[in-house]
Amino acid sequence: MIKKQSLILLLLCISSIHCFSQTNDDCEEINLQECVYMGEMVQGEIILFTPLDCNKAEALNRLIILNSEWLRGFAFLPLDSLDYFFNEHKVPDIFALGLVRYQKIIDEMAPYYDNPNYVSFGSGISTDVIFIGNNIITYTVVIESPGDKGSPYYDEITIDLKNKKIFDFADQVKTDKTDKTDSIKEFLTTYALNHKKEIINNHLHSFSGRADHLLGSYLDVFEQDYYSLTRVKLGEIGVRNFSHLTPKGAVFFLSVIDENFLLDEERKYEVDYGSNIIIPYKELTDYLDEESDLYLYIQGLNAKNIK
Numbered sequence: 638m639i640k641k642q643s644l645i646l647l648l649l650c651i652s653s654i655h656c657f658s659q660t661n662d663d664c665e666e667i668n669l670q671e672c673v674y675m676g677e678m679v680q681g682e683i684i685l686f687t688p689l690d691c692n693k694a695e696a697l698n699r700l701i702i703l704n705s706e707w708l709r710g711f712a713f714l715p716l717d718s719l720d721y722f723f724n725e726h727k728v729p730d731i732f733a734l735g736l737v738r739y740q741k742i743i744d745e746m747a748p749y750y751d752n753p754n755y756v757s758f759g760s761g762i763s764t765d766v767i768f769i770g771n772n773i774i775t776y777t778v779v780i781e782s783p784g785d786k787g788s789p790y791y792d793e794i795t796i797d798l799k800n801k802k803i804f805d806f807a808d809q810v811k812t813d814k815t816d817k818t819d820s821i822k823e824f825l826t827t828y829a830l831n832h833k834k835e836i837i838n839n840h841l842h843s844f845s846g847r848a849d850h851l852l853g854s855y856l857d858v859f860e861q862d863y864y865s866l867t868r869v870k871l872g873e874i875g876v877r878n879f880s881h882l883t884p885k886g887a888v889f890f891l892s893v894i895d896e897n898f899l900l901d902e903e904r905k906y907e908v909d910y911g912s913n914i915i916i917p918y919k920e921l922t923d924y925l926d927e928e929s930d931l932y933l934y935i936q937g938l939n940a941k942n943i944k
Contacts, residue, residue, distance in 0.1 A: 664691035669766055681762035683708075684776075689729040696801050698728040704803060705792040707762070707780045760788075769882045770934035772799040793881040793888075799930070806879035806887065809929040821924040822875040829874050829891060829914055833866045836893065840912035858901050868896035874914075882931075886917040 670687040686694035702708045760782040767775050778792040795804035810821055829836065841859060858864065872892030880888040890913050898908040918935045925932040 664688065664693050667691055667694045667697075680760075682764070683762060683778075684764045684766050685728070693801075695728055697796065697798070699723060700796060700801065700803065701776050701794060702728065702731070704794050705776075705778050707778050707790060707792050767884060769795070769884075770930055770937065772930045773797060773804055773882065773934070775881050775883065795881040797930075804882070806931075807876045809925050809931040810876060811924060811926050824920075824924060825874045825878075825889065825916070826871075828916060828920065829871050829889075832914055833869050833871070836871070836891070836912045836914050837866070837869065839914065840893065840910055843912075854903055858898055858904075861897075861900075863900050864897050868899075870894040870896065880913060883915065886915045887921060888913050888915050 667686050667688070669684050671682050671684050672687075686697045688694060689698075760780055763779045763781075765777045765779070767777075769775065773795060775793060775795045777794075779789050780791075781789045796802070797804045837859065841856070844856065870893070872894070874889055874891045878889045878891055880890050882888070890911060893910050893912050895908045895910065898904045898906060918931075918938060922932065922935055925935070
């Protein structure tokens with residue numbers, strides 16, 4: 638029950654020395670804290686940097702919100718004037734929920750929660766954070782809606798904590814050539830071509846949580862005897878296709894042109910779709926600057942494996 642989970646987390650958040658009302662003038666240390674969020678369209682918990690009144694935390698939280706389509710949308714932020722909006726507001730104004738408002742919502746909804754026939758059609762929000770070394774995080778936003786067969790939806794954002802900006806994979810690449818992207822682009826292209834099956838499987842996995850019966854005939858094509866990877870053409874892939882970092886490797890998006898649908902009786906035309914490929918860190922080492930944070934992280938992983 639959302640009510641019980643939210644109330645427990647709210648109480649935990651209130652008792653934390655890093656939550657809503659705590660003041661920390663020097664803000665030398667910031668932490669990640671799970672706090673309750675309940676809006677008109679979505680309920681759940683989001684992880685924020687705290688103390689919320691700290692400038693360092695504000696900068697990182699603002700970076701997350703500005704780069705998450707789902708957080709911006711559910712907070713009703715004016716997408717065409719975000720800079721102006723944040724001149725007048727701070728992150729706690731949007732997501733930090735005051736006790737009075739929270740209790741008012743609980744009181745108003747109590748009769749519905751207590752009704753055994755009550756069904757909530759609101760969306761649920763959750764977030765997750767993984768650390769890639771000491772200076773990089775990948776922040777994931779998950780939106781689930783019981784009335785939407787396309788959910789869950791994801792935003793995955795990799796952030797350079799040291800420089801307080803979105804992680805730029807190109808900054809990690811060696812610069813010993815005139816065009817530093819040439820060698821790694823060649824590598825990524827070759828790797829993708831040699832892993833077409835994985836790319837197709839990743840595309841199919843995106844439908845695994847959906848119950849839309851209209852996908853049936855579409856997915857059937859991938860199971861036909863005539864289906865061949867030789868009829869699968871991949872779009873260009875380079876550093877600009879970087880998506881985010883995971884514990885297993887770096888994720889790159891790419892487009893696919895699937896000519897197998899030409900043999901499908903219902904379609905008989907090429908189908909374009911998107912997919913992704915995870916490049917294991919050990920495969921990337923030779924292309925990274927040896928002083929980059931990602932290279933140092935990979936070297937740390939290698940040292941642990943040796944032990």
